[in-house]
Amino acid sequence: MRALxxxxxxxxxxxxxxxxxEGASAADGRTPSVWDTFCAQPGRIAGGDRPDPGxxxxxxxxxxxxxxxxLGVDSYRxxxxxxxxxxxxxxxxxxxxxxxxxxxxxxLAAGIEPVVNLFHWDxxxxxxxxxxxxxxxxxxxxxxxxxxxxxxxxxxxTRWSTMNEPFExxxxxxxxxxxxxxxxxxxxxxxxxxxHLLLAHGLGVRAVRAGGARQVGxxxxxAPVRPVNGGGDGAAACALDxxxxxxxxxxxxxxxxxxxxxxxxxxxxxxxxxxxDLEIIAAPLDFLGVNYYNVLAVSAPEPADPLPFRLAELPGxxxxxxxxxVVPDGMRETLVMLKDRYRDALPPLYVTETGAAYDExxxxxxxxxxxxxxxxxxxxxxxxxxxxxSGVDVRGAMLWSLLDNFEWAEGFSQRFGLVHVDxxxxxxxxxxxxxxxxxxxxxxxx
Ligand code: BGC
Numbered sequence: 001m002r003a004l005x006x007x008x009x010x011x012x013x014x015x016x017x018x019x020x021x022e023g024a025s026a027a028d029g030r031t032p033s034v035w036d037t038f039c040a041q042p043g044r045i046a047g048g049d050r051p052d053p054g055x056x057x058x059x060x061x062x063x064x065x066x067x068x069x070x071l072g073v074d075s076y077r078x079x080x081x082x083x084x085x086x087x088x089x090x091x092x093x094x095x096x097x098x099x100x101x102x103x104x105x106x107x108l109a110a111g112i113e114p115v116v117n118l119f120h121w122d123x124x125x126x127x128x129x130x131x132x133x134x135x136x137x138x139x140x141x142x143x144x145x146x147x148x149x150x151x152x153x154x155x156x157x158t159r160w161s162t163m164n165e166p167f168e169x170x171x172x173x174x175x176x177x178x179x180x181x182x183x184x185x186x187x188x189x190x191x192x193x194x195x196h197l198l199l200a201h202g203l204g205v206r207a208v209r210a211g212g213a214r215q216v217g218x219x220x221x222x223a224p225v226r227p228v229n230g231g232g233d234g235a236a237a238c239a240l241d242x243x244x245x246x247x248x249x250x251x252x253x254x255x256x257x258x259x260x261x262x263x264x265x266x267x268x269x270x271x272x273x274x275x276x277d278l279e280i281i282a283a284p285l286d287f288l289g290v291n292y293y294n295v296l297a298v299s300a301p302e303p304a305d306p307l308p309f310r311l312a313e314l315p316g317x318x319x320x321x322x323x324x325x326v327v328p329d330g331m332r333e334t335l336v337m338l339k340d341r342y343r344d345a346l347p348p349l350y351v352t353e354t355g356a357a358y359d360e361x362x363x364x365x366x367x368x369x370x371x372x373x374x375x376x377x378x379x380x381x382x383x384x385x386x387x388x389x390s391g392v393d394v395r396g397a398m399l400w401s402l403l404d405n406f407e408w409a410e411g412f413s414q415r416f417g418l419v420h421v422d423x424x425x426x427x428x429x430x431x432x433x434x435x436x437x438x439x440x441x442x443x444x445x446x
Contacts, residue, residue, distance in 0.1 A: 001378040001381075001382065001440075004381065004385045004440075005388075005389060006385050006388055010388075010394075010397075011074045011075055011350070012072075012073055012075075012397060012437075012441045013073050013075035013113075013115065013396060013397070013398035013399075014073050014077070014400075014401065014418070015076075015353050015398045015401060016077070016403065017079040017117070017120035017121075017164065017405075018078065018079045018080060018084070018120060018122060019033065019079075019081065019120065019121070019122040019406065020055075020401075020406045020407070020408075021054065021055040021057040021064075021402075022056075022058045022084075023054045023055060023057065023058055023059070024052065024053070024059060028084075028093070028095035028096065028099070029087060029095050029096060030081065030083055030096060031088050032083060032124075033083040033122035033124055033125055033180075034122065034123045034124075034125055034132070034180040035051070036083075036125065037125050037180065037181070039051055044182065045409055046409065046410050047412070047413060049406070049413070051406040054405065054406050054421075055403050055406075055423075055426060056426045060426060061099075061102070061103055061106070062106065064428075065106045065107060065110055065112075066110075067402065067419055067428060067434075068112055068402065069110040069112065070430075071434060071438050072441045072442060074112070074113060074396070075112065075113040075398065076107055076113070076115065076402075078103070078115075079116075079118070079119070079120035079122075079164065080116060080117070080118060081096070082118070082119065082123070083122065083124045084096035085100065085148070088126035088127075089123070089124030089126055089127040089141055090126075090141065090144070092148065100152075100153065101152070101153070104153055105156070113158065114153075114156070114157050115157070115161070115398075116161070117162075117163070117219065118149060118161065118163060118208075119162065119163040120165075121164070121165075121169045121173065121179065121180070123180075128181050132193075133170075133192075134189060134192050134193055134196070135196070136196055136272070138196055139199040139200035142203065142204055143204055143207040144207070146162065146203075146207035146208045147207035147210055147211040148211070149208075150211025150212055151211040154213045154214070157213070158213075158215055159214075159215045159287070160213045160217070161216070161217045161219045161289055162200070162204035162216065162217075162218055163200070163204070163219065164289075164352075165221045166194070166197040166201070167244060167248050170193055170194050170197060171243070172408075172409075174190060174193045178409050179408055186265060186306075188270050188271065188272070190266060191264075191268075192272040194248070194266070195272040198251050198252065199280060199281060201218055201252065202252075202281035203280060205283040206280070214286075215287065217285050217286055217288055217347070218248075218252055218285060218288060219289030219353075220249055220288065220289065220291065221291040221292070221293070221353075222245050222292055222334045222338070223295060223296045223330070223334070224296070224330050224333045224334060224337065225244065225245070225296050225297075225298060226296070227297075227298060227299070228298065228299045228313075229300075233298060233300050235300065235308070236308060236309035236310065237309070239260055239263045239307075239308040240296060242258045242263070243261070246258035247261070249338075249342070251282065252281055252285070253282070253285075253342050253345045253346065253347075255281070256268075256278065264307070284347075285347045286347060287347050287348050287349065287395070288346065288347050288348075288349055289350050289352030289353075290338065290351050291351075291352055291354070291400075292330065292334050292351065292354050292380070294326075294327055294330060297311070297313060297314040298310060298311060314327070320357050320372075320376070321358050321359050322356075322357045322410070322414050328382065328383045329383055330383075331351070331354065331380050331384060331387070332383040332384070332386045332390075335349060335351075335387035335394060336392060338392070339393075348393045348394075349393060349394045350394065350395055350397070350398065351394060351396070353399075353401075354377070354380045354399060354400060355376070355377065355399050355400035356373055356377075356416065357414035358370055358373050358376075360372075360373075360415075360420075361420065362429045366429055368429055368431040369431075369432050370431040370432050373431065373433040374432055374433045381397060381440070384397055399418065400416055401418070402417060402418060402419055403419050403421050403428065404416065404417035404419070404420055404421040404423075405417065405421070418430065418431055418434040419431060419434055
């Protein structure tokens with residue numbers, strides 16, 4: 001790896017999410033989320049995997065704080081299970097709050113800054129039954145949750161994000177139906193989900209600030225889009241760019257919906273948008289979180305295709321175990337794209353996720369040589385440094401993820417952790433990438 005040139009104080013962190021690691025789905029008064037319901041439906045999750053106990057972080061959190069301390073990260077970003085702290089999404093559950101209280105205190109005692117994300121796709125099932133994100137009320141209930149949580153933790157937690165990757169939750173969960181809640185919405189119904197997620201974000205920003213939070217942001221996923229056949233597929237590339245890269249960013253940073261949503265039969269002038277909503281959605285932010293995994297290639301749709309683009313193979317790149325192309329320069333391109341597109345409206349950036357699935361296992365001596373992940377992470381960190389060198393204000397990088405975990409519809413079949421988890425025993429074994437990252441943080445050039 002080349003010596004990195006990053007500003008002093010550049011923050012190194014790592015991310016997880018509640019549903020992917022906690023297990024303990026019925027412990028201490030936790031109520032079901034849409035993901036519990038979805039996982040119980042036959043055929044939804046690869047191999048029929050069930051998330052509980054999985055990593056069982058709810059019971060093994062002390063071990064995980066020790067792993068974080070050994071890694072030497074400056075910050076740890078985790079999400080809170082709404083269904084754990086508020087039964088049914090509304091009624092305070094003191095035992096749920098106590099779990100995050102203990103976690104935050106232990107992190108601080110270990111010298112690690114806790115960074116709290118409020119929503120990583122696990123809507124309480126009771127709220128889904130009341131209409132989910134198609135209902136405007138859900139955005140207001142989210143704001144109540146946000147304020148309650150900030151009131152409980154903001155004395156010790158400085159940095160908050162309202163939600164992680166609303167685009168994936170919208171697209172995979174509500175349009176394509178591959179994720180919970182497994183819906184296949186189109187037109188105004190689909191658009192109402194996107195708008196209510198954005199409204200929840202804006203109301204959530206106000207609410208966490210009212211609860212005492214000092215820094216608030218949003219975490220989005222971004223992917224440069226490449227037309228496979230050059231100009232001929234340009235319209236398809238623009239359509240995917242509008243929805244993947246702009247739908248959840250333009251309203252937040254510019255106070256307006258992007259052009260091009262009509263290709264999806266989504267109309268920003270339609271009923272879900274009420275006067276004043278965009279002002280709420282565009283509440284000023286202290287940071288934008290950027291999740292980057294790969295570049296997307298598209299071709300023009302076939303006449304029978306439901307979407308105005310067709311995803312295509314990007315030839316000429318190595319692939320991870322998820323089949324995703326490894327394109328480190330897409331990280332630099334994404335960060336520069338955000339700076340060029342939003343200019344003065346862009347708050348400071350943090351890379352809040354990047355990582356890769358590979359299938360390595362510990363050998364007889366317990367050594368897990370995930371050299372491919374090390375190469376992936378090193379090249380993506382170098383790409384962040386290149387973006388910083390070209391003037392993008394990136395304050396830190398958080399890798400995905402601490403542990404092998406429940407990879408949504410892929411179950412346990414895809415491992416993104418710097419720490420291997422044996423899902424029979426929940427035993428944790430740091431991989432070579434864990435030691436590589438520890439040395440990078442310590443300033444040891446590999
Ligand atoms: C999500 C994570 C997920 C990761 C790898 C991101 O889209 O925020 O929850 O595990 O990608 O697929």
